[in-house]
Amino acid sequence: MEHYNMNLNLKVWRQKNSKTNGEFKMYRVENISSEMSFLEMFDVLNEQLIAAGDEPIAFDHDCREGICGMCSMYINGKPHGPWQANTTCQLHMRAFKDGDTIVVEPWRANAFPVIKDLVVDRSAFDRIIQAGGYVSVNTGNAVDGNAIPINKDNADAAFAAAMCIGCGACVAACKNSSAMLFLSAKVSHLALLPQGEPERHSRVLNMVAQMDKEGFGACTNTGACEATCPKEISISNIARLNQEYLSASLVAEK
Amino acid sequence: MSFTGVFLILFLIVHVGINACIFANDGGQMFNTAAHFMGANIVPRILEVGLFAGFILHIIQGYMLTVKNKSARKVSYAIDYGNKGSKWYSRSMALLGTLVLLFLILHLSNFWIPNRSSQGFSLGGEIDLYEKMKETFSGHDIITILTILVYVLGCAALGYHLAHGFQSAFKTLGVHNKRYQVMLTNIGYGFAVIVSLAFAMMPISFHFGLLN
Ligand code: HEM
Ligand code: SF4
Ligand code: FES
Numbered sequence: 066m067e068h069y070n071m072n073l074n075l076k077v078w079r080q081k082n083s084k085t086n087g088e089f090k091m092y093r094v095e096n097i098s099s100e101m102s103f104l105e106m107f108d109v110l111n112e113q114l115i116a117a118g119d120e121p122i123a124f125d126h127d128c129r130e131g132i133c134g135m136c137s138m139y140i141n142g143k144p145h146g147p148w149q150a151n152t153t154c155q156l157h158m159r160a161f162k163d164g165d166t167i168v169v170e171p172w173r174a175n176a177f178p179v180i181k182d183l184v185v186d187r188s189a190f191d192r193i194i195q196a197g198g199y200v201s202v203n204t205g206n207a208v209d210g211n212a213i214p215i216n217k218d219n220a221d222a223a224f225a226a227a228m229c230i231g232c233g234a235c236v237a238a239c240k241n242s243s244a245m246l247f248l249s250a251k252v253s254h255l256a257l258l259p260q261g262e263p264e265r266h267s268r269v270l271n272m273v274a275q276m277d278k279e280g281f282g283a284c285t286n287t288g289a290c291e292a293t294c295p296k297e298i299s300i301s302n303i304a305r306l307n308q309e310y311l312s313a314s315l316v317a318e319k
Numbered sequence: 320m321s322f323t324g325v326f327l328i329l330f331l332i333v334h335v336g337i338n339a340c341i342f343a344n345d346g347g348q349m350f351n352t353a354a355h356f357m358g359a360n361i362v363p364r365i366l367e368v369g370l371f372a373g374f375i376l377h378i379i380q381g382y383m384l385t386v387k388n389k390s391a392r393k394v395s396y397a398i399d400y401g402n403k404g405s406k407w408y409s410r411s412m413a414l415l416g417t418l419v420l421l422f423l424i425l426h427l428s429n430f431w432i433p434n435r436s437s438q439g440f441s442l443g444g445e446i447d448l449y450e451k452m453k454e455t456f457s458g459h460d461i462i463t464i465l466t467i468l469v470y471v472l473g474c475a476a477l478g479y480h481l482a483h484g485f486q487s488a489f490k491t492l493g494v495h496n497k498r499y500q501v502m503l504t505n506i507g508y509g510f511a512v513i514v515s516l517a518f519a520m521m522p523i524s525f526h527f528g529l530l531n
Contacts, residue, residue, distance in 0.1 A: 076397075089397065142398035168398050175393055240410055241388035282391035283384055285412060286487040292404020301495045308493025 069099045071163040075110065077122055078170045083178050083186075089168075099159040103146060104129060104136060106158055123182040129154040131295065134230030137237070138183055139170040144234035144293050152232065152295045172233055174242035176280045189279040190231050190247065196275035197268035198251045200260045213259050223257035226250045228296040235290035235298075241282030246290035248276055249302035256309050266317040269309045320384060321491035323377035324484050328510070330370055331481075335517050342520075344530055347449025358434065358445045378420060385413040408479040409487075415480040422473025425466070429455055456525035463526070470522045478515030485510055 072095045080087025094110050101109075104126050111121035127135040136153040140146035146156040161167065169183065177185040202208070229250035236244050252269050255261030261268070284303055291300040337357065340350035357363045408415060430451060438444045456467060485507025486500070494500060524530050 139396065142396065142400035143403060170396055170398075173392050173394050173396055175391055240405075242391035243388070280391060282388035284491075285384070285388070285409070286483075286490050287405035287409040289403070289405040289410075301490075301497060301500060304490040304493055304495035304500065307491055308495060311493050 066099075066159060069159075069163070070096045071099065071158065071161065071165070073097055073106075073161065073164075074166040076166060076168045077183070078179075079122070079182055080171075080179050082181055087179065087182075097158055099157070101158045102129070102154055103138070103140070103156040103158065103160075104154050123180075123184045125184050126154060131155040132230060134232035137172050137185060137187070137233055139172060139237055141168055144172070144237040145232075145295055150295055150297050152230075155295075172237040174233075174236050174281070176242065176244070177233060177236065185233075187231070187233050189281070190233065190244070192279065193244070193248060193272050193275045194231075194251065197264065197271040198255070200255060200264065215258060219257045223254050226253040226257070226298065226302055229254075229294075229298050230296060232295060234293050234295060236281060238289045238293040239282070239284075240287060240289065241285060243284045243290075244276050244279070244281040245284035245303050245306065246294060246298055246300065248272055249306035250298045252306050252309055253302040256305070265309070266313040267319070269306065269313045270317060273306075273310055320377070320380050321488040323373050323380065324488040325492075326373045327377060328481070328485065328488070330373070331514055335514050338521060339517055341449065341452070341530060342524070346531060347447070347453075351447065351449050354448045355445065358438070359442045361442060364442070374423075378416070381413060381416050406483065409483045412480060412483060415476045418476035419473060419480055422469055422476065425469055426473070429466070452521070453525050453530075456522040457528070467522045467526055471519050474515040474519040477518070478511045481511035481514065482508055 072093070075092040075094060076089050077092060078087050079090045092110055092114075094106060094113070097106050097109065104124070107122065107124060114121045125135040125137055127133040129136070131152045131154060134152070136145075138145070138153045140153065140156070145151055145153045147160050148156055171177075171179050171183045172185045172187075176189045177187055180186050227250075229247060231247065233244075233247070235246035236242055239246075252272060255268060256265055286300070286303070288300055291298065337353045338350070340353050341347065343349040430448060433451065434446050434448060437446045456463065486504040489503045490500070494503060
């Protein structure tokens, strides 16, 4: 692929903390390589700001290889930017051209309050996981992972659901700020495997209850989540979650 | 939402089926027989109460859901293409539903109210609904033209509401087998097109004198 350099105008959301109101600020970066990642471009900008004695822009990131789900940025109106099935850290500057103006905002949802600039508090997701997104195992020797036979189709579907990195892009894209794609991935991942069976009913009931408590909106199956998800989590997981929830509500002992 | 939605879909099947009897083009004989069965028989009259309850529940749930979902994002985006990948009508269910509701008010005042007020509390004494349709849609005055326009737009809104609603209802009820999902989505599109076209053709056919 041809390499080129570009000059860009950035319109970035700046917000001191969760208590204050934020606003957009314009910045200019020059000589950005088309081979940089989007976050590296932000590093260049922050070096510039620090050198000028300004406050650098706070943004979340960790692995920078598309697996941790930290790099939440809403770029030109789309979570994780213009590419399909991609995280912000894996978005390369060749997605843009010289002279572009790029607008960068934090995820917007009441359940994801802004902490600072582009960093939002996604601990709502952690609390949903804590409500039931696990399997309990007794201590002692590690069990043989291959001792329980698992149907291949179920294993594949469970693995596909387990791809979810909890980035929150589904909530950010959804007009209802619904967390159903995320939750459906977590519930499906365990509901499809025999290891998930003992806690199957309490898991889905408790996780849904926690999700509702966190103030996410309700799903109306618009499909924006699936289209934006960097891990291409299928929306049919949401229907599976609905089925799990309905049947658990009907037959759970408690 | 999904239970009441499926209930209303079942109603539509009955309603479009009975009304399509006008296309028999027999001067309304077949249609009036069916309409008489529905209007002068105690069973459908009792079911009608359930139908109203279904509509009201669906509408209240719909608006409550819309308000809840709107308020889940207090600060909105400056640029919003986040919905790329979703269909405009999937995102506009409340608007489309409201258009259907407005149409429904006109529609009830055209036929249901005159018919029931002629009946009073008795089971008989209905008006000739076929003649009433003809009268409502045949004229060339501005009121008639506007009425037909509202009917056609109402049917279009209903079609789009169903194009999303039909498949969405089954997803909400938990159907997640891929093949059934594809099948239900396609049946939903077919249902939406057939129902909205069939209803829209009724005022149009009367207006252009295609039915005697
Ligand atoms: C009269 C005013 C109406 C309003 C305000 C309204 C509003 C809504 C809303 C907001 C939804 C939620 C979208 C979703 O869950 O996907 C919905 C779903 C639906 N509506 Fe309506 N609607 C109305 C009339 C109708 C009528 C007349 C029918 C059919 C006869 C209908 C059938 C459906 C169906 C099948 C769904 C899908 C349920 C689901 O997704 O779980 N609606 N409606
Ligand atoms: S479902 Fe997709 S978009 Fe949502 S949190 Fe998981 S990886 Fe991110
Ligand atoms: S920084 Fe880990 S996924 Fe982007």
